[in-house]
Amino acid sequence: MSxxxxxxxxxxxxxxxxxxxxxxxxxxxxxxVIVVLLAFNSARTGSFPMEGFSLQxxxxxxxxxxxxxxxxxxxxxxxxxxxxxxxxxTMAAIALVxxxxxxxxxxNNILSLPLLMPEVVLGVALLMFxxxxxxxxxxxxxLLGHAVLALPYVVLVMQARLAGIRPHYEEAAMTLGANRLQxxxxxxxxLISPAVIGGFLFAATLSFDDITATLFxxxxxxxxxxxxxxxxxxxxxxxxxxxxxxxxxxxTILPPLLGGQIIRRLTRNKGMRETQ
Amino acid sequence: MPMVxxxxxxxxxxxxxxxxxxxxxxxxxxxxWAGSARYRPFLLLSPALVSLTLLLLAPVIFLLVYSFWxxxxxxxxxxxxxxxxxQAALSDPFYWxxxxxxxxxxxxxxxxxxxxxxxxxxxxxxxxxxxxxxLLFLLFLPFWVSIIIRTFAWVxxxxxxxFVNSLxxxxxxxxxxxxxxxxxxxxxxxxxxxxxxxxxxxVYVSLDGIDRNLESAARTLxxxxxxxxxxxxxxxxxPGLGAGxxxxxxxxxxxxxxxxxxxxxxxxxxxxxIYDAIINQLDWPTGSVLSxxxxxxxxxxxxxxxxxxxxxxxxxxxxx
Numbered sequence: 001m002s003x004x005x006x007x008x009x010x011x012x013x014x015x016x017x018x019x020x021x022x023x024x025x026x027x028x029x030x031x032x033v034i035v036v037l038l039a040f041n042s043a044r045t046g047s048f049p050m051e052g053f054s055l056q057x058x059x060x061x062x063x064x065x066x067x068x069x070x071x072x073x074x075x076x077x078x079x080x081x082x083x084x085x086x087x088x089x090t091m092a093a094i095a096l097v098x099x100x101x102x103x104x105x106x107x108n109n110i111l112s113l114p115l116l117m118p119e120v121v122l123g124v125a126l127l128m129f130x131x132x133x134x135x136x137x138x139x140x141x142x143l144l145g146h147a148v149l150a151l152p153y154v155v156l157v158m159q160a161r162l163a164g165i166r167p168h169y170e171e172a173a174m175t176l177g178a179n180r181l182q183x184x185x186x187x188x189x190x191l192i193s194p195a196v197i198g199g200f201l202f203a204a205t206l207s208f209d210d211i212t213a214t215l216f217x218x219x220x221x222x223x224x225x226x227x228x229x230x231x232x233x234x235x236x237x238x239x240x241x242x243x244x245x246x247x248x249x250x251x252t253i254l255p256p257l258l259g260g261q262i263i264r265r266l267t268r269n270k271g272m273r274e275t276q
Numbered sequence: 277m278p279m280v281x282x283x284x285x286x287x288x289x290x291x292x293x294x295x296x297x298x299x300x301x302x303x304x305x306x307x308x309w310a311g312s313a314r315y316r317p318f319l320l321l322s323p324a325l326v327s328l329t330l331l332l333l334a335p336v337i338f339l340l341v342y343s344f345w346x347x348x349x350x351x352x353x354x355x356x357x358x359x360x361x362x363q364a365a366l367s368d369p370f371y372w373x374x375x376x377x378x379x380x381x382x383x384x385x386x387x388x389x390x391x392x393x394x395x396x397x398x399x400x401x402x403x404x405x406x407x408x409x410x411l412l413f414l415l416f417l418p419f420w421v422s423i424i425i426r427t428f429a430w431v432x433x434x435x436x437x438x439f440v441n442s443l444x445x446x447x448x449x450x451x452x453x454x455x456x457x458x459x460x461x462x463x464x465x466x467x468x469x470x471x472x473x474x475x476x477x478x479v480y481v482s483l484d485g486i487d488r489n490l491e492s493a494a495r496t497l498x499x500x501x502x503x504x505x506x507x508x509x510x511x512x513x514x515p516g517l518g519a520g521x522x523x524x525x526x527x528x529x530x531x532x533x534x535x536x537x538x539x540x541x542x543x544x545x546x547x548x549x550i551y552d553a554i555i556n557q558l559d560w561p562t563g564s565v566l567s568x569x570x571x572x573x574x575x576x577x578x579x580x581x582x583x584x585x586x587x588x589x590x591x592x593x594x595x596x
Contacts, residue, residue, distance in 0.1 A: 002341055020392075020395050020396060020399070024472070024476070025411075025414065027469070028415075028472065028473065029418075030360075030417070030433070030579070031426065031430060031432065031469065032421060032425070032426070034429060038432055044520075060463075089324065091324065092320065094320055095316075096317075096321075098317075101314075101317045101318070107321060107325070109573075110328055111324060111328065113332060113333075114332060116578060117336075117571070118485070118526075118534050119338075119575060120530060120547040120567065121336070121568075121570060121571050122335075124554055124563060124564070125567065126331055126332075128342055128564065147327070151324060208422070209420075209424075212547075213534055216554070222285075223328035229424050230424055233428055233431075235322040245428065248422055249421050249425060252420045253417060256417065
C-alpha cells in the first residue's frame, strides 16, 4: 500500500519537500498580500515601514475621474469581448467535439495559435494591418483583439465540458422531434452552462487584465485599468497604485472564488423551475 | 470530473417539445437551420476561423510583407520588395545581443522554475491532505490577477523601501538598502514569479497520472527510494516537465511588461526593442523584422519541442 511507502520514505527528505512547498506558496502570495497591505498604509511614500491604517488612497482613487473612466472602459471591454469570445468559442467547440470532419487537427492548431504567439507580435501585427487598411485604432479593435486572445481558452474549456457530456441526451431530444436549435437551447446549453459561465468569466478576466496587446491597440487618450497603472508606474510609485492594485485584485479574484457558488445556485434554481 | 447533467430534466425538456407539435409530421434530425450536415461543422467554426484569419493570420502575413517595404525619409513607407530592413537588423549586433540576453534570462527563469516547481509539484502529487483541492485551486489563483499587478508587486518587495530591505535593515543585518530592483535580478525574479504556477501545474498533472504500482514494483524489486524516483518517477514525469519548461520559456521570452517595469536602463528584452521601434521610433519596417525574428526564434523552439514531445499536453494542462 502507498501508506507503507510513505512511512518508509526518509522523513528528512519528505519534510524538506514540505518546507519547500510552504515556501513556494508564501512566494506566490506574499507579493500580492503586500500590495493589499500597503494600500492601507498611511505613509506617503508607498513603501515600508507601515505607519498606520488609512483609507485615504482609496478615497483619492474614487475622486480621480481618469481612473473611474479607465474602470468603465475596462469593464465594458471585458464584458463585450468575453461575450463575443464565448459565443464564437462555444460554436467552435461544438463543431470540434460533436462532429467528425476532415482537417480537424489543422483547425485545432489554428484555434490554439494565440496561445503560443507572443502577445507583442500579435499586437504589432494587428496594429500595422489596420493602419494598412486605413482603419483608425478604435474601441472595436480592442474588443475584437481581446476576443481573439481569449478564444483559445474558451474553446478549451468548452471542449473539455462537451467531451464529458454524452451525446445521448441530444440524440434523445432530436429523436423526440426537437430541431437542432431547440435541442441546443433546451438540452445542450443547460448541460454546458457551468462551462459557459466559467469560460465567460475567464475571458472577461483575461481582457480586464490584459496589458501588452492593449498598449498597442488602444487609441491615444483611452486607458484601461492596466494601461492606466502602467502609465502611473512610469511617472512614480505612489501609494495610489497599491490601492488601485488592491481594487483590481479584489475584482478579478472574486469570480473564481464566487464562481463555484454561483454555478451551484444556478443549477439548483433550474432544478426547482423544472419540477414546478 | 465534469458532472453529468440530470437525465430526467433532459427527458422533460424533450417531452415539452413533443407536446407543442405534431411529431409525426416532422422529419427528425433535419432541423434545417444550419444547412446540410456536411457543412454544419464548418458553419459552426466559421465565426472563429474568420476572426482568427482576419485578426491574426492576415496581420502576421502582412507583417512579413511589410518587412520588405522601403522606409523613406518622410515617414511614409513605400511598398517594395527589398531585403534592406532584414539586412540592417540581422547585421546589427545590438539586436542579436538583445535576442541573446532575452533567451539567456528566459532560460535562467525556466531552469529556476523547474528547480523550485518540480519538488513542490512532487509534494502536491504525493501528499494526502484532505483539502488538496484547495492547494491546487490556490495555484490557479495568481492567473486571475493582472500581470501588471503581479509585476509591480515586486517593486514593493525589492525596492529601497521594500519588504526585503526594510526587514533586513530593521533586523540590523544591513545598514544601507541593497540595490535589488531595476536590474536583471529583479527581472528574472519577476519572470519566475509569473511562470512558476505553469511549471508546477504541468509537472503535477504528469506526476498525478503515474501509475503508483510502477513505483511499488520498483521498490519491491529492490530499488532504493531515490533510485525509484530517478529511474521510474522522473522519466515518467518528463512530459510534464517538458511542457512546463516550454511554456515558461516561450512566455518569458515574449514578455514586455516585466522587463519594462522591473528592468534597469540597460535591460533590453526583445519585446522592448520591438515596442521601441514601433511606438517610439515609428520605424515600422524594422519593427516588423524584429517581430518576425522573435516569432521565428520561438517558433523554432516550439517545432523542435514538438518533434520530441506533444504540444497537446500543454493545451490539456491549460484547459484544467
